Amino acid sequence: MLSFDRKKFFETYRNRFGKLTQPLVDALDFLIDQIEQDERFTHSEKDRRQLAYCLATFKWETAHTMEPIDEFGTNERFNKLYGPDTKVGKILGNTQPGDGARFKGRGYVQLTGRANYRRAGNFLNTNLIDEPDLAKNPPLAYRIAVQGMKEGWFTGKRLDQFIKDNQPPEYEKARSIINGTDKAQTIADMARRFDEVLLSALPLPTAGAQNRAAVRGLEAFGKTPERGHNGVRSRKKPPAQKINPNPRSDLSTGLAKFGG
Structure with a gap:
């Protein structure tokens, strides 16, 4: 599950969206509590972007209060x-x-x-x-909103159709999850800003995640990694006479491929 640096979250939110009031801080703090307990969101890029779009939608649909509200009207x-x-x-x-x-x-x-x-x-x-x-009770409203956007309760359209692994997010098209194309560009712009907020407040991938990326890099080049003494997969050291004079090892190649 996710864990946020709240100081960085609010600093970046203020920089990207403007002034914070105490009610807005309280509302965002509540949402962070919910997200940190929500197993539906992981540290993946796709989940972070989907979360950014959810938050942008909440901001627009609640008239920027970030609190559950009633639809306006009689x-x-x-x-x-x-x-x-x-x-x-x-x-x-x-x-x-x-x-x-x-x-x-x-x-x-x-x-x-x-x-x-x-x-x-x-x-x-x-x-x-x-x-x-x-349905306006905050913990229930949060669960309804996220599950509904993930499963397509509202229009039949789902987050996974527009925000996928290893592809640029289609934030503008994602508006059809809730309400056709109404204010699609406005909400997409807010989603991009929320993604910056989340990036600032979430920790970098752990060493374990980086090691797994390195292993995937090795396997992508047809290597067969083995367990080392520290539990991290690595290649056996080649005989001395066969060491490649190129200082860039296969492991570093794997890391480079996956941003390590």
Whole structure:
């Protein structure tokens, strides 16, 4: 699981996004607590970028408060938009009069509609149909937002479709996970800034991770690494008369290939 240097996190956040208020510090501090306990995010580049996009989405969808909120509007508006007789309401699984307002948007990503509340409730083992306001409870809202973005609950689109291993992230296209192309560029720009914040606050890969990268480098060149006395894989030392005069060893070649 991840562990953040909070001082660096907030310093870089201030540099990239501007002034911090105490409520915003508290909201971000809470989110960091949740992320540090979340096994869905690792130290991989892909996971860091996906997390950056999640945070950018939270920032936009919560009107920059980074706290779960209710969708803006009146009950009349929500029933008109999401009522069971409307096209959108039917897509959202609303079936009863008043469902539009009852299952309005809530949380970090505005969970909306009876079907999404039921799915999220099943995931949380919580009755969100009878108590929809629980979708705004911060720990539950965090779990809903991340799982929904990872599994495509909201539009059928998932984070893995746009933010992959060893490929540039498609942050603009990732907006379709939540809401088509609405403010796609704005949120993509925020995701890039959040990635800088995360890079500043997360530790560098451990020596073990670097050694594993070196091993992958050796194997990429057809070498067969063996266990050394310290548990780190390495090649057997060649006979003295066969030592290559080139000071760049196979191991350093492997490290160089993987950024070591």
